Amino acid sequence: MEFLLHLIKAFVVGGLFCVLAQILIDKTMLTPARILVLYVSAGVLLTAVGLYKPLVDFAGCGATTPLTGFGYSLAEGVRKAVDEKGLIGALTGGFTGASGGIAAAITFGYLFALLFRSHPKK
Amino acid sequence: MNKKAYGEYVKARMPKSPLLKDCAFAFLVGGLICSLAESLLHLYLYWKIPEETAKTLVPVTLVFVSALLTGLGVFDDIAKFAGAGTLVPITGFANAVAAPAIENKSEGLIMGVGAKMFTIAGPVIVYGTLCSVVYGVIYWIVGLF
Amino acid sequence: MRLIRLENPPTILGSAAVGSKKEFEGPLGADLDLHDETGTFGMDTWEKSESEMQRIVLNLALAKAKCETAELDAIFAGDLLNQCVGSAYGLLSFGKPFFGLYGACSTFAEAAILGSMLVSAGYFHKVATVSSSHFCSAERQFRFPLEYGGQRTPTAQWTATAAGSFILGKEGEGPYITEVMAGRIIDGGIKDANNMGAAMAPAAIDTLLAYFEESGNSPDTFDRILTGDLGREGVLITLELMKREGYDLTRVYNDCGLLLFGGKSQDVHCGGSGCGCSASVISGHIMKRFHSGEFHDVLYLATGALMNADSTKQGSSIPGIAHLVHISSHK
Numbered sequence: 306m307e308f309l310l311h312l313i314k315a316f317v318v319g320g321l322f323c324v325l326a327q328i329l330i331d332k333t334m335l336t337p338a339r340i341l342v343l344y345v346s347a348g349v350l351l352t353a354v355g356l357y358k359p360l361v362d363f364a365g366c367g368a369t370t371p372l373t374g375f376g377y378s379l380a381e382g383v384r385k386a387v388d389e390k391g392l393i394g395a396l397t398g399g400f401t402g403a404s405g406g407i408a409a410a411i412t413f414g415y416l417f418a419l420l421f422r423s424h425p426k427k
Numbered sequence: 428m429n430k431k432a433y434g435e436y437v438k439a440r441m442p443k444s445p446l447l448k449d450c451a452f453a454f455l456v457g458g459l460i461c462s463l464a465e466s467l468l469h470l471y472l473y474w475k476i477p478e479e480t481a482k483t484l485v486p487v488t489l490v491f492v493s494a495l496l497t498g499l500g501v502f503d504d505i506a507k508f509a510g511a512g513t514l515v516p517i518t519g520f521a522n523a524v525a526a527p528a529i530e531n532k533s534e535g536l537i538m539g540v541g542a543k544m545f546t547i548a549g550p551v552i553v554y555g556t557l558c559s560v561v562y563g564v565i566y567w568i569v570g571l572f
Numbered sequence: 573m574r575l576i577r578l579e580n581p582p583t584i585l586g587s588a589a590v591g592s593k594k595e596f597e598g599p600l601g602a603d604l605d606l607h608d609e610t611g612t613f614g615m616d617t618w619e620k621s622e623s624e625m626q627r628i629v630l631n632l633a634l635a636k637a638k639c640e641t642a643e644l645d646a647i648f649a650g651d652l653l654n655q656c657v658g659s660a661y662g663l664l665s666f667g668k669p670f671f672g673l674y675g676a677c678s679t680f681a682e683a684a685i686l687g688s689m690l691v692s693a694g695y696f697h698k699v700a701t702v703s704s705s706h707f708c709s710a711e712r713q714f715r716f717p718l719e720y721g722g723q724r725t726p727t728a729q730w731t732a733t734a735a736g737s738f739i740l741g742k743e744g745e746g747p748y749i750t751e752v753m754a755g756r757i758i759d760g761g762i763k764d765a766n767n768m769g770a771a772m773a774p775a776a777i778d779t780l781l782a783y784f785e786e787s788g789n790s791p792d793t794f795d796r797i798l799t800g801d802l803g804r805e806g807v808l809i810t811l812e813l814m815k816r817e818g819y820d821l822t823r824v825y826n827d828c829g830l831l832l833f834g835g836k837s838q839d840v841h842c843g844g845s846g847c848g849c850s851a852s853v854i855s856g857h858i859m860k861r862f863h864s865g866e867f868h869d870v871l872y873l874a875t876g877a878l879m880n881a882d883s884t885k886q887g888s889s890i891p892g893i894a895h896l897v898h899i900s901s902h903k
Contacts, residue, residue, distance in 0.1 A: 308469060312462040319461025319516065320454040326511035327453035330723070331444040334764075337514055337722060338547065341523075342554045344515065349558035353566070366464035366485060370516045371457070372551065379559035387567050395563025399556050405483040406517055407552065409490040410524040411544065417498030418528035418540045423618075423718040424500035425592070425611045425708050425733070427839075428813070430761030430889075437762060437770040437809065442726040449723070497719045506721025513721050522721050530717030533617040547720065 315367030318360070322371040341372055348376020352384075378402040449510050456505070456512030464489060464516075486517050493521035498529060523548040575753045575786040581903050582691040583744035585698070586637025589856030590629045591848075592707070592733035598833045603856035604734075605632045611708065611733050619653060619661075622706035622735075625848075626651070626662030629735040630702050633855070637739035644668050644739075645696035648683035650675065651704045652731075652847055653713060658704055668700075676876030677772075677801050678755065679703040680736060680851035681895035684872075687740050688749040688897075697742045704735035705846025714765075714881050727767040729803045730840035732832055736851030747862040751787065751898035755779050757878060759891040765884045769806020769842055772875040775892035776802060776810050779873060781817060783896055791821050795867040798858070799894070800850020800874045801829030803842030828853035850874050858899070868901040 326340050335343075351357040357377045361368040368374055382402020386394025400407070428436070464485050471481035493513075496502040502522050506513045513519055527546050531539035545552065591604045592611035601607070606628060608614075613624040626649065634641060647666065650673035651658030659672055675682035683701035690696050710731040711718055740749065760774035776799050784790065791797060802810060807827045814821050828850035829843035854872055861867040874897075879890045 311465050311469070315465035316458035316462040319464075320458030320512075323453040323457025323511045323515045324450045326515045327450050328446070330511060331446045331449055337511075337519075338550055340511075341514070341519070341548075342550050345551050345555040346558045349555065349562055353562045364461075366468055367458075367461040369482075370461045370464045370486070370489065372515055372517070372520065375517065375520065375551070376555055376558065379555050380562050383559045383563035384566055387563050387570070392564070392567045395560050395567060398563060399559035403555070406486045406490060406520070409487040410494070410521050410548070413491050413494035413521070414525040414528040414544060415540060417494050417525055418532050421498035421500075421529055422532065423526075423530045423708065425594075426503065426711075426718060427594075430759070433760050433774065434762065437760075437767065440805075440809070441767065441770075442805070444723075444726055497721075500719060503719050503721045507723060509721075510723045519721065522719070526717040526720035529719055530712060533619075547716070 311365055314364045318364035318367035319370055322373060344372040345376040348373035349380045352377045352380035375403060375406065452508050453510050453512040456509035457515060460489070460513070460516045460518055489517050490521040493518040494525040497522050497525040520548055520551060573786055574782050575751060576689065577751050578688060578692040578749060580692045580694070580742065581748035581750045582688045582740040582742060584747050584749065584859065584899070585639060585739040585741040585744050586633050587736065587738050587855040587859045588629050588632035588636055589736045589852035590625055590632065590734065591852055594838065595732055595734050595832060595852065598838060600832055600853060600857045603860055604852065605856065611706070618706055618708035618712060619657060622651060622653065622658040622704055622709050623662030625706065625735045626659055626702050626704045627665065629704070629737045630663065630666065630700055633700065633737035633739050639698060639739050639741070641666055643698050644700055645698055646671065647700045647702060648673060648687045649702035650679035650683065650847060652676065652710050658709070659702065662704070663702065675893060675895065676878055677845055677847050677849065678874040678876030678893050678895045679847040680854065681872060681874030681897050684738060684749060684897045685752040685754055685895055688752060691740050691742055699740050700737060701740065702735065702737045703847040703851045705731050705733070705848035707731045707733045710846060724841055725766040726841055727769065727805045728841045729768055729801065729829060729843055729845035730833065731846035732844040732849035732852065734846070734848035734852035736848065736855030738855060746901045747859070747899050748903055749897055750900045750903065753779060753783055753896040755893040755895045757891045757893055759889055761889045763884065763887065763889050765879065765890065767805060768845060768877045768890070769803040770809055771877050771890040772802055772892035772894070773806045773809040773813070775894040776806070776873055776875050777813055777817070779894040779896050780814065780819070784819060791819055791824050794824050794869045794871050796858070797821060797825045797871040798850070798854070798873065799827045800853065800872070801843060801845040802827050802875055803829045803845065805842050831857065862899070862901060870899045872897045872899060
């Protein structure tokens with residue numbers, strides 16, 4: 306039962322992040338690239354002011370999976386590293402937090418580039 | 428008709444994107460991806476994988492699946508309907524890395540795949556990193572007092 | 573005067589059109605001389621596929637015109653790729669004097685204008701015109717990688733994977749190219765690269781108005797007035813603004829981008845585009861109607877958007893151009 310509640314929370318919060326972006330795409334001249342930059346930056350900012358952590362606690366993957374969550378892991382990584390190592394942590398912490406996603410994207414992107422070629426769209 | 432009048436004329440008559448339909452698909456697909464992520468997390472925890480590792484493994488799994496679907500030529504067919512629903516979750520980031528990598532293989536593994544891999548996803552890394560560094564510096568300064 | 577009445581109207585000795593699966597499945601599929609199911613035309617990169625398409629379409633046009641390669645005096649050709657490599661590699665093996673042209677989607681008419689003027693003037697006896705576009709190579713260059721998951725806006729157009737070719741000769745039985753008019757670069761101030769129809773419509777209107785004024789002809793002179801390729805949005809704008817100028821084109825007007833694809837089911841939004849789009853429609857569908865006697869006079873008005881991927885990022889507006897060619901069954 307508790308599992309189902311987790312799923313619903315993740316669904317609703319994650320879905321709402323997507324709807325907000327869709328409205329921006331349809332209603333403004335913002336390109337998808339700008340919206341993603343906006344999202345990752347907003348994720349860092351919201352984490353910095355302490356608003357994003359409560360959302361992650363509430364919605365779990367519904368908050369960590371959207372790109373704002375990418376900003377969250379960058380900011381969290383930086384915060385932990387500054388606590389441990391001081392100022393240098395501002396440079397080293399971000400990638401520690403987000404390294405899994407980035408390295409995976411590079412590795413699998415490269416792998417499938419070797420295996421496939423692009424298809425004409427239908 | 429001058430340029431300004433023509434621009435306004437064109438803008439006024441331009442067909443609009445079907446906002447309601449787009450948003451419904453974005454909500455549905457985006458929500459599904461996030462609840463899939465949540466299920467994966469529970470599955471990994473159920474398999475007794477340590478929590479920190481499991482939390483990293485979830486986005487890694489999503490990235491793997493998205494890159495695979497990109498390679499198979501299926502991702503763009505889903506994204507056509509899902510819009511922001513596949514763009515905003517980490518699936519969109521993975522697609523943005525894998526798609527140029529696959530597309531530019533024709534220019535070679537170094538200058539094609541290697542150099543072009545981040546032509547779309549690059550800005551996300553750049554601005555995410557910059558923001559986090561600024562945050563780190565401010566956080567350090569605040570911590571001094 | 574911008575209008576040129578050709579003194580010795582050249583004959584269109586033969587023409588050919590090729591496409592890929594999507595074009596073949598469209599309403600004009602039967603008018604293609606050849607199509608390739610995969611769109612690769614047997615090549616390993618999309619750019620080479622486009623070049624191969626040009627090589628094939630010129631060979632087909634030569635065969636249909638019963639013209640030997642040796643008889644050709646020159647080739648006028650272009651495509652959308654950077655530095656026109658589609659034409660350069662595709663036409664390399666013919667070993668003929670080559671004029672590489674860029675007029676964006678208006679290239680086929682630009683080639684026909686220059687080719688027919690030089691034949692009429694007597695410098696050349698037989699020339700070929702070729703132009704092509706390939707959806708996959710154009711997406712790569714102008715937009716996103718093919719596998720990138722994005723949504724198209726409702727005004728977006730679909731670059732046709734197609735090519736067309738004319739063989740023009742000094743002698744022969746019609747149809748003829750009787751009048752030509754080169755377009756001017758017209759900037760309507762549109763900056764939205766997803767609304768090319770609106771960006772090019774002012775150029776189409778500029779050329780059409782100049783033509784009707786200088787020629788004394790009215791829209792009723794023609795069986796069809798065809799723009800290529802304004803798409804649905806550009807067509808509606810052109811119809812409405814021409815009406816305001818006192819010309820009702822409703823009966824005769826259509827657009828190659830609308831003709832090539834079959835509306836909603838093919839999901840091309842506003843219609844086709846690319847220099848292969850109108851080239852293949854004119855070389856295939858329209859020329860067949862001339863040969864069957866259905867059409868006697870067609871005004872072909874090819875429109876192009878003169879921009880590149882960087883100019884729109886720099887915030888420049890998108891100027892358009894519209895080249896006019898009058899094809900007639902009588903001199």
